[in-house]
Amino acid sequence: MSDAQTRRIQVDLSGKVACVTGAGRGIGRAIAVTLGQAGASVACVDVNLEMAQETAATIRSFGKGQAEAFPCDVTDSNQVNATVESIVEKFGGLHILVNNAGITRDGLLLRMKDEQWDAVIAVNLRGTFLFTRAAARYLIRAGGARVINIASISGLMGNPGQANYSASKAGVIGFTRTVAKELASRQVTVNAIAPGFIATEMAHALGEQALEEIKKRTPLGRLGDPQDVADLALFLASDSAAFITGTVIRVDGGLAE
Template sequence: MSRSVFITGGNRGIGLAIARTLAEAGDKVAVTYRSGEPPAGLLAIKCDITDPEQVASAFKQIEAEHGPVEVLVANAGITRDGLLLRMSESDFGEVLATNLTASYRVAKHAARGMLRARKGRMIFISSAVALLGEAGQANYAASKAGLIGLARSLSRELGSRGITSNVVAPGLTATDMAAALTAERTAELCEQIPLGRLGQPEEVAAVVRFLASEEAAYITGAIVPVDGGVGMGH
């Protein structure tokens, strides 16, 4: 059965892989993007998710074209890396505004329709860094760790209405963010990964597809790592 799916930051990397995977499974997929080109074959909405009015407008457009959102994937994220003593207030605040506060914002909008339908899937794309920490990424790690508290709180609030809320925690994945690293740094990081390589966006997408499925109806409040084993034990 074709569902209305909404993915934030769905025009590249992990978000685009998730969008394509769910679209191939027959879902009606809408994505937001802030820059770059809109992906073909999807309902692409230019939207700054840190702007409440733009988010409200995006939901109205999605509901008009696809119906109320049944699967929400909060994926959009940015980095503003820097050591603590060099990290500005704006670098910290912008990362939290995009990665965490905007996820609360889209979840709140999506929850209304899900509560009426008494079913729904919320999936938050966090990071292995949320559990491990990383020097120079205090803002990013804090924002991604915040998603875990958000998702687990929502799983308790909304679970009785058939709405699940889960977290996927990718490790180092072959995206634009990883491409910005030097070859030497990438090699160093791969040495710390038991599987010895970067993950692929499609591998993250496969886990999201499962969590969005009926087979995952009894899974909520979970953190599913897709990190090659780097975060085991955390």
């Protein structure tokens, strides 16, 4: 067993219910599995039901917490409300919400179509708002609940070709800071993780040459692994992070200034 795995096991989330959006693959999958390994019951939400079912089956195979897949498009208010109700009905509450579902539709500003702008804002920003709003009253009831929003260093420093994506992630950061203040008196913490370039299908869409350049620009000399992000999510979900709220934490190998 690696040192990292040993450390993860020390966080005990048994009795907690976690909901991870975009849990079907990539970073969301790593977060869902990691929270499940720590004993949480995990609602794996994704627009792609089959992929969410695979994640849930992986979590169940550990024989610790329960896991179930929930099909949901995070941009659709009715679907989001119904999904949160189903999760609470199935698991009896909600303690940890991870807003991870996200997309890119890259293009330079002068050529960016309305649809590219709207699609990215809808999933990354509106989806985070809809899920957090739907979950808020259950998180308040849970006592010591957690919201973890997956932003991006693009939302902090900008990235050519990603005006839509950077704006959505900067929006997620502003949303995080405000909701942290609104829910603090109810002991709900709200934080954002800003990953750099993480080796998932989203990043690989940039092409191998671009990724080699990014590795060269990254002080730690590699792309991140989804587990690098999942380990921080696990810490933020744990009791050890009870006094941390309204922050943005980078997981980027030192890339952003």
